[in-house]
Amino acid sequence: MADPKGFMTTPRQEYPRRPVRERIRDWNEVYVPGALLPIIEKQADRCMDCGIPFCHDACPLGNLIPEWNDLVSRDDWRAASDRLHATNNFPEFTGRLCPAPCEAGCVLAINQPAVTIKNVEVAIADRAWEDGFAPPRPPDRLSGRTVAVVGSGPAGLAAAQQLTRAGHTVAVYERADRIGGLLRYGIPAFKMEKRHLDRRLAQMRAEGTKFRTSTTIGTDIGAAELKARYDAVILALGATAWRELDVPGRRLSGIHQAMEYLPLADRVCEGDLEVSPLSAAGRHVVIVGGGDTGADCLGTAVREGAASVTQLDIYAQPGTERDEDADPWPTYPKIYRLSAAHEEAGALGTAPAADADARLFAASTLRFDGDADGRVRSLHLVEVDERRRPVPDSGRTLPADLVLLALGFSGPDPHDGLIDQLGLELEPRGTIARGTDFGTNVPGVYAAGDAARGQSLVVWAIAEGRAVAAAVDRALSGAARSRLPAPIGPYDRPMTA
Template sequence: MADPKGFMTTPRRDWPRRPVEERVADWDEVYVPGALLPLITKQADRCMDCGVPFCHDACPLGNLIPDFNDLVSREDWRAAAERLHATNNFPEFTGRLCPAPCEAGCVLAINQPAVTIKNVEAAIADRAWADGLTPPRPPDRLSGKTVAVIGSGPTGLAAAQQLTRAGHTVAVYEKDDRVGGLMRYGIPAFKMEKRHLERRIEQMRAEGTKFRTSTTVGRDVMAADLRTRYDAVVIATGATEWRELHVPGRELTGIHQAMEYLPLANRVCEGDLERSPMSASGKHVVIVGGGDTGADCLGTAVREGAASVTQLDIYAQPGAERDEDADPWPTYPKIYRLSAAHEEARDLESAPAADADARLFAASTLRFTGDGTGHVRSLHLTEVDARRRPVAGTARALRADLVLLALGFSGPDLEDGLVEQLGLALEPRGTIARDAGFATNVPGVFAAGDAARGQSLIVWAIAEGRAVAAAVDRRLTGSSRLPAPIGPYDRPMSV
């Protein structure tokens, strides 16, 4: 550790965000450009280099966190980049999008604010790109084996990069017109600008990975044909089967799934559309669902100029401190968090009917009502107790011209024909079944990421991609030197 007293003398300082009034006027990232590097070496000094670093176990990638913290504190950016990329293909993604379970497992977090591990990771990645420390790494020789990867989200990209670098010829099939999956069209640009994604895609192309966009396997290309053409197939399509809200009035127009709404806003940022046909401009918006996707809808609606935005969360408002009985250290705690979108809604008073940050906690939707044209105009809700039972006398209505459902995802989309054509076995919850080696019931076909694990975090998606690559490499060559950070049945730390 560079400074043995750093955790005692240096307070935690996070990457500062731009003023709310400034950032809601554009789609750029919410952080102050260039403000991270001047403070990050001192923040890295706060790492205690503990004898048993629980941050390793909290991170499914097994990132070597004390190691790169020490190197950043010494400003050895080359070594820090090498150490970080040894376990993480895309640290600029996780440094912006991951909720940082590693920080929840930081030993310092027992009684102090954790080390800003996520910020350190982003700083290393950005400095590595700026200093030219991330050149393409094409293989020295080719194996003669071919692999098809279906899906270009973080799991598919990680698997493809690992397999390409191992010498296999890899083609990634993506149903959308651009590579990236949910990182492209699901994650708003204010959380991660797409230039970060474009850089990695160009790096992968230079290494030899091929991309086939606007190609839905199961429709444009038959799954059986793909299996015949390639020595192995990796299914990394994600969990895109969204959950529904079965209440009266759901059939009214103006009620949409979050993943119908967010891609259109992203396409406006990409220049494909001048204006989203679902734009929240001038509308009273209600978002049903209290997770990250709901927050993404919130920040998007604010930028589109909504008249008001309210977000409903069925859970009670959590406390500001960790509940040591329910969520003991080093598990990831359920605490009150203020995302950039919620900060914006709070400061702009975007939801006068809700709590300070636009969220209504312990709120459950009863029904929707509309006008004479069949368009939604109100959402009727009630407060619920800890067991989600309605609380008598709390029913009320919110004005709603646009309702967005952000209730999560249950498994892969079955309508494209991929699962049926291959004859893949499914788990009872709807995800693709696989064995301890990520293999499905169909020889040569593997499944990874949210399609098999279920809805999860980006850091787990990348870990799955790296692990399935090792499994595929082992099947094709008899052995593998690729790292496998997790197994298919591993789960986050819990009590």
């Protein structure tokens, strides 16, 4: 490590955000442009270069975190970029979108604020692009084998890039009109501007990856036809089967799934629409679901000019410190976190009845009421205890003329035609079943990402893509081992107590 006393002399300093009232007027990323590089070398100095770096195990990609921290602290950005890209195809995505389980596993976090690993990562990624350290890497020669990747989210893109670089001819099929999956239509631009995605896609095209948009496998191209065209097929469909809320009034107009709402805002930013048809402007918005997707809806509704926004979380409000019994170090703890969207809602007072920022904790929806035209007008809720049992005399009513359901996803859509046409076996929870080599019950067909793992983090999706690429490369080459790294197995899971 460059500074053996850095962790003792330098306090944690995070990437500063723009003022709330400035950033809610646009869709740009929430951070102060150019404010990270002046502080990041000192922050990298806080890394202790531990003998056993638990941040490696907390990250499914196995990122070489102490190594690139040391290189950044020594101002060697090219070498830092090489070490970062050795394990991660898309660090500009994870550095913006990942909740950083690596920081939860930081040894310094046992008794001090963790190293700002995520900020160092995104600084290296951005510097790599600025200084030309991320050129296209086309293969020296082609293998003559072909692979179809169905789905262009982070898992599909990672698999495609790895296999293209290994010399296979890869085509990525995407049912939407643009490549990117949830990175394109789902993640708001204020969390990640789409120029980062477009820049990486240009690199992949230069390497030889082919992209086919507006093509639904199972409808536009039959699954059997696709399988016959290619030597291997990777299904990286994502988890698109959203969970429902079965309460009275659910069928009223004005109640929508989060993933019906968020893509429209992204299309406004892309210039496809002038105004979203589900815009929250002037409306009383209630978001049911306390996770990241709910927070994305919150930040979007604030920018659209909602009259009020409240987010309901069925869990009790967590504490600000790690519970060593429930979530001991180095596991990822359930603590109170303030995302940029929650900071904005709290500063603007979007939900006067909320417990904190815009959130009502330990809140369960009972029913919706509507008007004579069948439009939702209010939401009735009740406070619940730790077993989700209603607390007597705790009911309340919130005004609501736009309700967004952000309750998570169970797996791929079982009705899209592809699963039935291929005869794929599913797990009881609705995900695609697979073996130790990521292969499904259909020879030559593999599954990766949320479609097989269930909804997870962007860093796990990229790890899945890299791992399935290694399995496919091994099968196509006939070798005992692949040239490509496999950071995880299909049954690996995050560290838990």
